[in-house]
Amino acid sequence: MAQVLEFKLPDLGEGLTEAEIVRWLVEVGDVVAIDQPVVEVETAKAMVEVPCPYGGVVTARFGEEGSELPVGAPLLTVAVGATEAPAPPAPSAAPGSSASGASSADAPAAGESSAGSESGSGNVLVGYGTGAPAARRRRIRPERVGTPAAPAPVPEPVPVAVPAVAGEVNGRQGPVAVVSPLVRRLARQHEIDLRRLTGSGPDGLILRADVDSAIRRAEEAARAQTRTAPDGPAVAEAPTAGAAAPAAAAERIPLRGVRGAVADKLSRSRSEIPDATCWVDADATELMAARAAMNAASGPSGGPKVSVLALLARICTAALARYPELNSTVDTAAREIVRLPGVHLGFAAQTERGLVVPVVRDAHTRNAESIGAEIARLTELARTGKLSPAQLTGGTFTLNNYGVFGVDGSTPIINHPEAAMLGVGRIMPKPWVHNGELAVRQVVQLSLTFDHRVCDGGTAGGFLRYVADCVEQPAVLLRTL
Structure with missing residues (x-):
């Protein structure tokens, strides 16, 4: 006999306490295997698929798509040991026929959910069968005749039956594929x-x-x-004179998931970190020429191209080696500055789910080509919503390339608990004095927002000036390669 077990939302790590159901991957009545993903949820860190530790038939699901559940709340129940969905009940007897011949076959099969009808005497079978979706609907069982049995105790968690929608979705069966x-x-x-x-x-x-x-x-x-009203004269769109136009309802968007996590982190950064910003314009003409030479030397099939962001990331790791004060964090409880031994470089990436900051691990040990390949890999995972929480945490310094939005400058908020963030504006031709003459050069604005507790303006200015020197004269990097 099958045993019905309850699977609860597991602890997803990184201190997460809740998750939002994005998409159910199984229906009530489906047969699932051990460790098969059954639901896709979005946490404050990432979107993940949750596997079920049991194998059997899904008998109930808890929560609809878009609802939020705390860790430890029931997700679904599984009839362990069953290899197929319960069979549908026999049709009701014709009117006037005897009901005294009802046998034990009328008892609910394993995995059925029972509840009282409006009169309190009927049972409801929810979501049985694994065939066509149209077959998985509620059916009212016939009323029993005879001595009424004692009412069954009502379980505390009430399963939320989510009926499947018959037909195809965009030419194929299954749930609707939505980006977020x-x-x-x-x-x-x-x-x-x-x-x-x-x-x-x-x-x-x-x-x-x-x-x-x-x-x-x-x-x-x-x-x-x-x-144009049907069967009538034209109707004016404008309101009649003297009539007040109805006020538009304000849209309310819950701050949860990734957006809620970003809001909490930015608020904490503003309230805890006494930040300051300095900026400088730099001539990036030589850097762009060096990048073009690198990519030309690799040939048509010589590997991936080196991006500007990868070169700037490599410049950052070299600058942090000279100014380690900015690769640190502040332990407020101990009132200590903690200088970190390695550089885990975060970079801001805008996705359909909002702003995320993937982290390139051990960036100080990588060259520009290796950093660029890792940035490309993490960016693709961010766009598809497949970044794990571990890939979004543990950064020590952040590089923010807001120039992709056509912006020249910014004063970014530090990614708590880091100590600094380098902002990079768009690279565009501007008039510039070069070798004593006015010329059109590729100019970029660099801004550094830093925690004034870890260093003073001299250190921050030295870091930013070194970055600008490397942008203007890439040969400066040869000393640290």
Whole structure:
């Protein structure tokens, strides 16, 4: 006989206490194997798939997509030992036939969820079967005749039955592929049916742009409908004179998941760290020429190209070796500055899920090509939402390339508990005095925000000046290569 076990949301590490259900990977009635992923959740650090430690038939799921569960809350129940879903109940007897011949076959099979009907005498079978989704729906069992049995105790956690939707999604069976819970929430707020959308992302992934387009189409259709009422004269869109226009409702977006974690960290950084910022303009013409020469020397098939961000990251590791005060953290409880032995370089990356900071481990031991390859790998994981919590924590210094947004300068907030962040603006042609003459050069603005507790302005200025010198004269780096 199968044993029904409850699987709870496990501790996902890194001090995380809750997670949001992004997508269920199994339905009630599905047969699952041990360590098979059953749900995709989003934490404050990353989006992860949670495997189930039991093998059997899923009998109940707890929580809908978009809901938030604390660690230790029930996720689902599994009938361990069962190899197939419970069989559907026999059809009800015809009217007028005797019900006294009801046998033990009417008892609920393993994995069924029972509940009272409106009259308190019926049982409900939820989500049985693994066939077509249309077959997995609620069925009301016939009322028993005879001596009523004692009412079964109501379990404390009530399973949330999530019926499957019949039909195909964008030409294939399965759940709707959405890039993030924010997109899913936006669709719910505007009553957009995701199953009617064709995603423009890889493999039909539904992006925010797809939902925004659907919202615009719905609004245009609504406006067109109000212009001309059916079987009547044209209706003016403008409100009548003297009538007050209805106030638009404010949109409320919960601060949770990645956005909530970012908000908490930035608030803590502002409240704890006495930061200061210095900046300098640098002539990056020689750096761009050196990068072009590196990539040309590698040939068409000589490996990946070296990016500007990789070169700037390598310059940062060389500068931190000369100014280790900025590769540190402050232990406020012990009132100590802790200088860290290695450089774990974080870099800001903007994704559909928000701002994340992947970390290049042991960046001080890597060359520009190795750093560039690791940045490319982590960036791809960030875009697909597959970064693990370990890849987003443990940084000692952050490089923020906000120039990709067309911005010249910024005063960034330090990524707590680090001590400094280097900001890089866009590289663009500007008039510049070069060798005593006015010329058009590739100029970039560099800004350094630092924790004034770990160093004074002289150290921060020396660090930033060294970075600018390496940008203007890449040969300076030869001393540390």
